[in-house]
Amino acid sequence: YDEASDEMYFGAAKGFSEGFMKAQVWRIRKGGLIEQILNADEPVIVSDSKNYEYFNSPTLVKEKIKSLIAVPLKTEGKIQGILFVDDFKVRDFDEAELSILSLLGNMAALAIQKTKILESTKQLAITDELTHLYNLRHFLDRLDKEINRSKRYHRPVSLAMIDIDFFKKYNDNFGHQEGNKVLKKVALIIQKQTRDNDVVARFGGEEFSVIMPETNAKRAHQYAERARKKVETELCEDKFGECVTISIGVASFPHDAENATDLLERADEALYAAKKDGRNKVKSCKLDKQLELYDEKL
Numbered sequence: 693y694d695e696a697s698d699e700m701y702f703g704a705a706k707g708f709s710e711g712f713m714k715a716q717v718w719r720i721r722k723g724g725l726i727e728q729i730l731n732a733d734e735p736v737i738v739s740d741s742k743n744y745e746y747f748n749s750p751t752l753v754k755e756k757i758k759s760l761i762a763v764p765l766k767t768e769g770k771i772q773g774i775l776f777v778d779d780f781k782v783r784d785f786d787e788a789e790l791s792i793l794s795l796l797g798n799m800a801a802l803a804i805q806k807t808k809i810l811e812s813t814k815q816l817a818i819t820d821e822l823t824h825l826y827n828l829r830h831f832l833d834r835l836d837k838e839i840n841r842s843k844r845y846h847r848p849v850s851l852a853m854i855d856i857d858f859f860k861k862y863n864d865n866f867g868h869q870e871g872n873k874v875l876k877k878v879a880l881i882i883q884k885q886t887r888d889n890d891v892v893a894r895f896g897g898e899e900f901s902v903i904m905p906e907t908n909a910k911r912a913h914q915y916a917e918r919a920r921k922k923v924e925t926e927l928c929e930d931k932f933g934e935c936v937t938i939s940i941g942v943a944s945f946p947h948d949a950e951n952a953t954d955l956l957e958r959a960d961e962a963l964y965a966a967k968k969d970g971r972n973k974v975k976s977c978k979l980d981k982q983l984e985l986y987d988e989k990l
Contacts, residue, residue: 850912
C-alpha cells in the first residue's frame with residue numbers, strides 16, 4: 693500500500709487470470725471493498741460474495757471470486773498492505789485457517805515494513821536533501837553505467853550541465869532562504885521536462901546535471917532549450933524578486949567524448965560557452981562547432 697498515492701500495488705499473486713495479473717495497481721474507491729478491508733482492525737471474511745454488501749470490486753467480480761479472507765497488514769497502526777486468500781466457490785473458513793492467515797499476515801506486515809525502511813534509507817543516501825534530486829555521488833555512478841551501456845549497445849547518451857545565472861548575486865541580494873527557494877523551483881522545472889529514464893541530479897551549488905540515455909546531440913539540445921525556456925517563463929514572471937534564468941551546456945557520447953570524464957569536460961566547456969555568450973542560452977559541443985564552421989563558409 694502506498695499512502696502517498698492511496699493506491700495498492702501487487703506484490704505477488706497466483707491462480708488468477710492473465711488479465712488479473714496485469715492489473716498492477718488498484719485504486720481505492722470510496723465505499724469499496726478494499727477501503728473496508730483497510731479500515732478493519734481484524735481479518736475480513738466473506739463466505740458468499742452475493743451476501744456481502746461491499747463486495748463490489750469490478751476486478752474480483754470479473755474473476756468470479758465467490759469467497760475470501762482478507763487480512764489487513766498493519767504495523768504500529770500504519771497500513772502496509774492486504775493478504776488475500778480467495779476461492780472460486782462459496783465456502784466457510786474455519787478457525788484454524790483464520791489463525792494461520794493472521795500469523796502469516798503479521799509476518800508479512802513486518803517484512804514489508806522492513807523493506808520500505810531499507811528502500812527509504814537507500815534513497816536518502818543517493819538524494820540531495822534540499823532539491824530531492826539525485827546527489828553527485830549517484831550521478832557519477834550512473835554516468836559511468838550509462839557510458840558502459842552505450843558502448844555495449846552502440847547507442848548514444850547525452851549530458852546536460854545546467855547553471856543558474858548570477859545565482860551568487862541573487863543570494864547576496866535576497867538571502868540564502870530565498871536562494872534555496874529558487875534552487876528547489878529550478879530543480880522541479882528541470883525534472884518535469886525530463887523522461888522517466890533520464891537521471892536528474894544536483895551537481896553542486898547552483899549547478900545541475902541531466903543524463904539522457906538513448907539521446908543524440910540534436911534531441912538533447914531540444915530538451916535543454918525547452919528547459920531553458922520553461923525556467924525563463926516561470927521564474928521571470930514569478931515573485932522571485934528578479935528574473936531567474938539558466939545556462940546549459942550539452943555534449944553527447946560517443947561523438948563528443950571517449951569516456952565519462954571527457955563527456956563531463958565537453959558539457960562543462962559548452963556550459964562555459966553559453967555563459968560567455970551572455971547567459972540564458974544553450975550551447976552544444978559539436979552542434980555549435982558545426983554552426984561556427986557553417987558561418988565561416990558563408
